[in-house]
């Protein structure tokens with residue numbers, strides 16, 4: 001069955017090879033690249049079929065185990081998976097429902113912060129805590145968010161003894177619920193920075209912090225964005241559970257995934273590389289459609305970001321696309337360095353015909369503008385009595401574009417709860433989705449936010465002061 005993996009390599013080919021625990025604590029590779037496993041583990045059809053009907057946490061252990069090798073015991077991994085998925089408010093963790101003859105919706109929003117980010121983050125915080133405690137280390141976690149990763153990270157890391165969490169979000173460009181999930185924890189180890197810029201600016205600062213080696217070493221910097229391989233691997237699990245529920249490995253499936261930073265859909269690609277029979281992975285973009293344009297033209301070109309009702313996807317620089325390009329170029333670090341160098345210099349790069357062909361083997365893409373997104377919310381409410389969030393609606397609209405021609409089951413990833421975006425949902429269908437009871441009080445708690453310029457040096461200064469205070473606290 002599975003090859004046991006021990007090492008990870010950088011997409012840019014110039015960073016040290018690391019094991020799972022180091023990769024998890026490292027964030028961005030020291031050459032600016034992203035870590036990927038040296039070998040893709042393979043599951044036999046029999047192993048995949050064996051996932052049917054099993055509790056989610058058990059499948060999680062099976063899928064994640066080969067990536068961890070012997071660095072974390074199976075018993076510890078199992079215990080952490082049980083704890084992580086006990087925080088979800090649905091017995092199936094990620095339930096699947098049918099909405100049409102060949103259309104299915106995978107609900108990924110039953111975690112504590114109502115978005116798919118909880119699926120990985122609840123496990124990641126436990127894994128990091130476990131490894132840090134074992135090593136007697138403390139870390140400073142920095143995270144860039146367009147709205148959902150930040151809230152999930154705050155819930156997962158608030159109050160943890162061995163980590164400070166600094167969250168960078170674009171000031172004024174996320175929903176009130178998203179912002180409050182980051183600013184109201186009251187935890188001393190959580191710091192929410194509202195950056196005067198967009199998400200790409202926040203992510204640019206985070207990558208800049210990692211590329212400033214002296215700084216990153218001085219504060220023991222870690223990251224919990226999907227640059228962290230452990231985030232991706234935890235997201236691979238639900239591709240297996242949902243496909244198997246629909247007859248895989250005997251039957252092929254498609255996935256339509258609302259996409260921004262390309263982490264979620266890349267997890268689907270990983271599942272495919274591991275042996276899951278996925279026919280197409282369909283990228284669903286809002287008007288910030290850099291990936292859809294790239295798949296059409298082969299030119300990856302950054303344009304102005306537009307604020308939409310699906311703010312978590314208001315992204316131009318789609319971090320994990322680099323991981324896919326690494327695969328599509330035959331794992332050629334030099335080519336990736338050249339492409340990323342061109343992106344940094346001129347805001348664009350051009351894919352060769354061979355690489356574009358390779359990408360199109362597995363992926364296609366569609367886009368939904370604001371009118372189409374709003375229409376999809378309205379249709380879901382009128383036709384099925386379901387309130388869907390705008391990110392899910394983008395994917396539903398894109399999936400609909402394919403409806404008449406495909407009979408392969410298509411699984412649309414529903415990545416957030418409608419109540420996270422009540423204004424957009426109400427504007428589209430006239431009904432305001434209420435927050436679940438466990439979030440009572442969220443909208444009235446006091447907020448702690450620091451507004452900051454889009455300036456890496458200022459953020460560094462802030463993080464250094466947090467790190468110094470933490471060290472003094474430990475010493476005192």
Ligand SMILES: Cc1ncc(COP(=O)(O)O)c(C=O)c1O
Nearest residue numbers: 148259260261262263264312415
């Ligand atoms: C609700 C929601 N849907 C979709 C996405 C896009 O996911 P990814 O960035 O992994 O492509 C995000 C942000 O990541 C999100 O928060």
Ligand SMILES: N[C@@H](CCOP(=O)(O)O)C(=O)O
Nearest residue numbers: 145146147148149225226312
């Ligand atoms: N849409 C995300 C952006 C960050 O993505 P990540 O998967 O790299 O953490 C968000 O909501 O923050």
